[in-house]
Amino acid sequence: SKFEYVREFESSDRCLPNTWMVVRLDGKGFHKFADKHNFEKPNDKNALSLMNEAAKSVMKEFKEITLAYGQSDEFSFLIRRDHDLYNRRSSKISTIICSLFTSAYVFHWDHCMVGKTLLYPPCFDGRVILYPDEKNVRDYFSWRQADCHINNLYNTTFWNLVLKGGITNQQAEERLCKTVSGDKNEILFSQFGINYNNEPEMFRKGTVVYRPKDRSKRSSNVNVEHIDIINDAFWLEHPHLLNKIRE
């Protein structure tokens, strides 16, 4: 028809070939969402499990994703540099992964958040980030896991001070404002008898979802672990995640 020329205005947004793609999703306004749905503070085991379920749904659909990492209200998905998902169209990839994650989050809500009613539809933003080499990819995931650690140590201390220590939010903020990690560990231990290293690994490390080394299981199974991905050990044990698959 004479209207079809409007298609010409769609722009091409193909991602550079031979480059790792990371899609990061982050909950929109989850501060409020967590409040309204009485998420446990600072970590709601069920809410985090729901995030993990949603991530697994995404990985079940997109075999191109070999690894995902989640913490708090965010999840990052890694797409291999040699893949050609949707001809590498950036907006196609980010919107579909973001949409599927969101959909699965709402879909699995009742199952994970037993007894809680979803009050309004949650939503996530998404973005594609390109990384040219493997070091950049590892540094990306290190950045997210370091962020998890820093926030979780802070939040754990903060909410212990408030909920068990009986001080106000503002007082807790002031108490923590100039402390370093060691100080927070100390507060937790001396004041609340908590050894931070014994806190649940899901809270301290976040969640890593990755495909197994065994090629035959790779497309149907994923491993879900709460482990360190900053040091070399994980990557040495799972070389297939970052190397070319050419076995």
Place this chain on the structure above:
Amino acid sequence: SKFEYVREFESSDRCLPNTWMVVRLDGKGFHKFADKHNFEKPNDKNALSLMNEAAKSVMKEFKEITLAYGQSDEFSFLIRRDHDLYNRRSSKISTIICSLFTSAYVFHWDHCMVGKTLLYPPCFDGRVILYPDEKNVRDYFSWRQADCHINNLYNTTFWNLVLKGGITNQQAEERLCKTVSGDKNEILFSQFGINYNNEPEMFRKGTVVYRPKDRSKRSSNVNVEHIDIINDAFWLEHPHLLNKIRE
């Protein structure tokens, strides 16, 4: 931390200022999704209403959207040229609108699709398209509504031939392959006594959701209508939708 440099790899994707933005969403694999959920053919009133509910949820959240148009498994949202939503970041806008729509679709499923269980999480793709002037915007929506008309006339005739006419899908396809609009109207009328123009307007025209002229109601209310937006009448009656709001 020493990992933070990876943020530098995020690229800027700001949309050109003073340009209309259209976000179009389209269901991924809805051919199969409609089948699996026994959508009525060719049009499932409830499924279309669910789409409209999801669109209303999006417009309730984003006041920058003044008009939306939906048909089949797609919806297009119009953002005014003078708005600055998320600093006009393309991927932020497309992913959030796409995610919220998806979320609302699943959220409202039970209410709209009475008695039907959602079997798996549906998902939508999304894209932002920029249009420099009002004529382009009107042509865009004309393109979508013309598409609705063409597909719906075809589908209506096709399914009448199959479901009432008792011929196979392939036979129906062959029967229709070289027909023009007039022929299809004729088949419907002579063979099934159907006057296409009496078919429900939601099926023939799709759904237009738009903010009312009255400024005081504009942010809380939207109108939902199944009307022509190809001709001038609609736009003349609602000049606030395309003109600068400077009352």
Place this chain on the structure above:
Amino acid sequence: SKFEYVREFESSDRCLPNTWMVVRLDGKGFHKFADKHNFEKPNDKNALSLMNEAAKSVMKEFKEITLAYGQSDEFSFLIRRDHDLYNRRSSKISTIICSLFTSAYVFHWDHCMVGKTLLYPPCFDGRVILYPDEKNVRDYFSWRQADCHINNLYNTTFWNLVLKGGITNQQAEERLCKTVSGDKNEILFSQFGINYNNEPEMFRKGTVVYRPKDRSKRSSNVNVEHIDIINDAFWLEHPHLLNKIRE
């Protein structure tokens, strides 16, 4: 050959259709270039004429350009919104116009800069900027001409203070640092008997190169004038420059 896959890495950079394109070029390090070639201060008539010659060479080659505006070491070229030069590829357009301008600048040097030897190859940067409507285009050129006025009034006063007033560069800078336009006009008049409005128009207004209204002459001729393009008069007199050519 097996190497040809590297072409895939070239990205598409098509400019949005139906949008005005401005290509602005600016001399790289022309502060030093002007010094080394003893350009007259603050304005070298020959150097400015050479810029204008180069711009004319560009417009002779590219009929899609309807208007150009130059001042100091810069030139801006306007390409009509309905044109399809190089399929609107941004880098193709900016590099070719920039290259041709540069080439013509060196080519015409001897003719314009009589008696002066070109000591080293000058170079210009280039960029494409998109403007969705005619008001934006006018504001763009107003911005450049206002910039010309401000700089030229400053430079004229500055160099009179230094060259005729016998004070140092630094003293002149201090003298002018908090002055407004009126003050500078006053200094010029009272101290040097100069009525700024009688300064050459090429210096005060810059140079406008545009195609004539007469369609038959449009592709072979251009007008070169030093006139105001901020007010409406110029644009009212030459409506073909911004309106659709549909005679």
Place this chain on the structure above:
Amino acid sequence: SKFEYVREFESSDRCLPNTWMVVRLDGKGFHKFADKHNFEKPNDKNALSLMNEAAKSVMKEFKEITLAYGQSDEFSFLIRRDHDLYNRRSSKISTIICSLFTSAYVFHWDHCMVGKTLLYPPCFDGRVILYPDEKNVRDYFSWRQADCHINNLYNTTFWNLVLKGGITNQQAEERLCKTVSGDKNEILFSQFGINYNNEPEMFRKGTVVYRPKDRSKRSSNVNVEHIDIINDAFWLEHPHLLNKIRE
């Protein structure tokens, strides 16, 4: 001023960090340009030398470029992945390199093209291409050098057939249209007594301009050679060109 908002329309075009940048320039309409200026066929030694001079001017100015490769009317420049030239702005980089090359080409014309007058200003297009890893970079340059070989073997045979063999252009085209490399070598040898391998290396291999291994000389000197860059030898001998400089 109230016009300055137009700057907002300039878009960011930063190249992905940690990625090799290649800037390729190519003469616009050099078929005609070579004709008009009586370039020797198929290779004009002086014209090629002029290209090389222009490339050296570019490398003298931009130390970030470690290697360049030229043939026919084109030149490609390699910018190291760790450099930050103009904050990696794509259009800034491509226009400035393209402009400087053009400028130097015209500037050095009289010196290289002894006795020939430049009839009109030549111009070049330019583009930036990103390559994520070293293999891609090598394949890029292999692609260009293979192209040089294929074209030069063809052109050498073609022009011998025409100029010495006395057949028309069209006849020569037909004669060559289904031949492979071996056939062309054979024609050259049997019909004209030419051993293609003894043709000048500048014609057969193109020109490689690169910085020397010795750090102290690197910024002031470049080597100019007509050698193979498809095989490993060159790159093994000059590992500093593709590896991180971390001595």
